[in-house]
Amino acid sequence: MRLVAKTFFGLEKVLAKELEDLGAGNISILKRAVSFDANKELLYKSNLYLRSALRILQPLKTFTARNEDQLYKAVREYDWSHYLSNDKTFAIDPVVYSRFFQHSKYAALKVKDAICDQFRDKTGARPSIDPVRPDLLINLHIAEDKVTLSMDSSGDPLNQRGYRTKPYTAPINEALAAGMLLIAGYDGSRPMMDPMCGSGTFLIEAAMIASRMAPNIKRREFGFMRWGNYDPELWKRITEEAKAKIVTPQHRIGGSDISVMAIDIARQSALDFGLKKYIDLSVKQFTEAEANGRGGLFITNPPYQERLKSRDIFLLYSELGSQLKHKFSGWDAWIISGNAEALKSVGLKPSTRQTLYNGALECNFQKFELYEGSRKQGGLKSE
Missing domain, CATH: 3.40.50.150 (Vaccinia Virus protein VP39)
Incomplete structure (x- = not known):
């Protein structure tokens, strides 16, 4: 499978080296991200070992859309039953940089509606939304008219190691x-x-x-x-x-x-x-x-x-x-x-x-x- 590890601007080469050391193949440096080939074991290791990564995503579908109707249609056409069922919960995590979609929460709402409507039409019921601890966290990334839907394998961002238990003024990530x-x-x-x-x-x-x-290593959940x-x-x-x-x-x-x-x-x-x-x-x-x-x-x-x-x-x-x-x-x-x-x-x-x-x-x-x-x-x- 093809995965994408998200990171900060300027850390892409560092993250690529970390992935190389983990045994990842076909590594490609992107903007604030690195893509690579992996199996399930490497997916797990990426979440555990990568120091400079923020999230590990598994892309599902990429398409172009310039308005809400095109976005809704493309999402609804994808078969979500491979990853979701009526008794499961999901949430949408939007990242939007686009002149066509200026409100990330509204774009996320259209994606949510498309998925729920697909299940309702097929089964008469729909999965529930859980913004805190969903069974499936779907990353919605829109760069101008390019839309990518991914499964987020990390859940909480990977920088949340677990040692920062008390707040302090403006700590570095x-x-x-x-x-x-x-x-x-x-x-x-x-x-x-x-x-x-x-x-x-x-x-x-x-x-x-x-x-x-x-x-x-101290995190209990991904x-x-x-x-x-x-x-x-x-x-x-x-x-x-x-x-x-x-x-x-x-x-x-x-x-x-x-x-x-x-x-x-x-x-x-x-x-x-x-x-x-x-x-x-x-x-x-x-x-x-x-x-x-x-x-x-x-x-x-x-x-x-x-x-x-x-x-x-x-x-x-x-x-x-x-x-x-x-x-x-x-x-x-x-x-x-x-x-x-x-x-x-x-x-x-x-x-x-x-x-x-x-x-x-x-x-x-x-x-x-x-x-x-x-x-x-x-x-x-x-x-």
Whole structure:
């Protein structure tokens, strides 16, 4: 079968590499997605192992439609009895980017009506709608006049690993954080530090990478578990194999933040996932952070501007650059920020730049190589 793994803009190559490592075939990079060939085992493994994926979809039907009548007709013509019955529930998850369909909820309603009307005509009854826990979650994707209907095998988005049990202000998405760590080449073979860690997303994702823990090993439910062809014995074997692969990280992972609440949340999350013993957490200013080893990875998501005055944000980034120069020589530093001007205040020349989106905000993800010794021997590169 052909599957599509959804991800963030800029993480497509990372996700393709993850799929290649899982044994996927015929991999094709799309916009915010990667398509690939798979069997049932790989479908299950994709949901369990992929760190940078948001959903795993199985496309059912693709067609063109430029109005509600064409949409309704095409959906109603498809034989839904292969996947649904009157005693099952379903829901529609719409994603619409189209000048022909400007209201995603109305497009979803037309799809729902078409499916229900087909069952009512054939059987005199219809399946029910369950927006919370449906037996079948149908993904409706409309890009201009191209419509794709897919079964969502994930259910809840895959970034919902289960460790974020308490709310915290604007945390970075788990799949985005994992993808950024993979872009940075992190594999657990060196120390890692985030001195503005918030509720600890980078730290926990790094600890899972370093310990070879499948990111969704703690999740109890996926969409495919409610499909008619679900194989619980296969799933049990796959998860037992994943648990057997977990190892003890060889290098420390450190994080700090000025918020006591944020650090408390990070500690609880790490504890819930059995990762607390690998992560050093403390409450302190980022200027007090120290390298926890040699040749490590420094990665952080500093404030962009929302809660700081313009003058303060430039000072913060300047102090961040000073910290990197004086305390993290020999490390690689990666910073994501939605404030391009503030990033210049770091005072170092980035060796790599990449555009990512944190929510709807376009951000720069930049690498700074903090060489030891003189420039000829690998010294600091200043702007």
